[in-house]
Amino acid sequence: MQVVVPFAGRTPKSRLEAVLSLEERRDFARAMLADVCGAVVATGNSPTVLATAPLSETTVTSLEAGTGGEYRVEIDDRPLSPAVNALLEAADEPVAIVMADLALATPVTLEGLFEINGDVVIAPGRGGGTNAMVVRHPSFRVDYHGASYLDHRQGARGVGATLETVDSFRLATDIDEPADMVEVWLHSDSRSKATLEAQGFHLETTEGRVRLARD
Numbered sequence: 001m002q003v004v005v006p007f008a009g010r011t012p013k014s015r016l017e018a019v020l021s022l023e024e025r026r027d028f029a030r031a032m033l034a035d036v037c038g039a040v041v042a043t044g045n046s047p048t049v050l051a052t053a054p055l056s057e058t059t060v061t062s063l064e065a066g067t068g069g070e071y072r073v074e075i076d077d078r079p080l081s082p083a084v085n086a087l088l089e090a091a092d093e094p095v096a097i098v099m100a101d102l103a104l105a106t107p108v109t110l111e112g113l114f115e116i117n118g119d120v121v122i123a124p125g126r127g128g129g130t131n132a133m134v135v136r137h138p139s140f141r142v143d144y145h146g147a148s149y150l151d152h153r154q155g156a157r158g159v160g161a162t163l164e165t166v167d168s169f170r171l172a173t174d175i176d177e178p179a180d181m182v183e184v185w186l187h188s189d190s191r192s193k194a195t196l197e198a199q200g201f202h203l204e205t206t207e208g209r210v211r212l213a214r215d
């Protein structure tokens, strides 16, 4: 299986700009990418990072450190869906697309996704997105953004592909908005969490849900 990890690293995670500077967002996005790639490697697969720009341009930290495996970087500066669809068109084997902001992804949860039979297998994100998927049907194409989970279901039906959906808290938790960041703190012990710790965040316990804060 080809495992593709899309990554736009120049101005990542704009929805976190209320709490992180651009440089901090780059570091955090890159740490999440490293965690995701490490989890993919631990499943026995070799990730291809589908990046909008060379990774050396987008970060100051090292992706290679600690991922424990080989992977390659493919540069494609087109928007997300055309870039992924170009890979799908060229593929002669199943393709998994795993977003780089799944900081809670583990080898076990990814294996669970990869092992499910189906022409299209989707791990939806909270809020309507498609956090990870496996494509085994030659005619299926992606259409990300908006309620892409619904669009991908419809797209699978449209090409006559069988569809399965994965129920996974870890794969459903993409880190898009400030309120999502606490999930990294609670459920991961990784580069992503270490990055937030280094950036000065701590857990703030108030009435209701806990959240991350910094002084």
Ligand SMILES: Nc1nc2c(ncn2[C@@H]2O[C@H](COP(=O)(O)OP(=O)(O)OP(=O)(O)O)[C@@H](O)[C@H]2O)c(=O)[nH]1
Pocket (backbone or CB within 6 Å): 005, 006, 007, 008, 009, 011, 012, 013, 014, 015, 016, 029, 050, 051, 052, 076, 078, 079, 080, 083, 099, 100, 101, 174, 176
């Ligand atoms: N290759 C590629 N990856 C992309 C592109 N846009 C987003 N991504 C990646 O796709 C995944 C999901 O994207 P988003 O959740 O929107 O992440 P983002 O663009 O960093 O965040 P926002 O700026 O808040 O939308 C992340 O792994 C991104 O790095 C793109 O144009 N090309």
Ligand SMILES: C[C@H](OP(=O)(O)O)C(=O)O
Pocket (backbone or CB within 6 Å): 080, 125, 127, 128, 129, 130, 131, 143, 144, 145, 146, 147, 148, 149, 174, 176
């Ligand atoms: C790429 C997009 O990600 P989100 O904006 O939902 O995090 C999607 O899953 O369609």
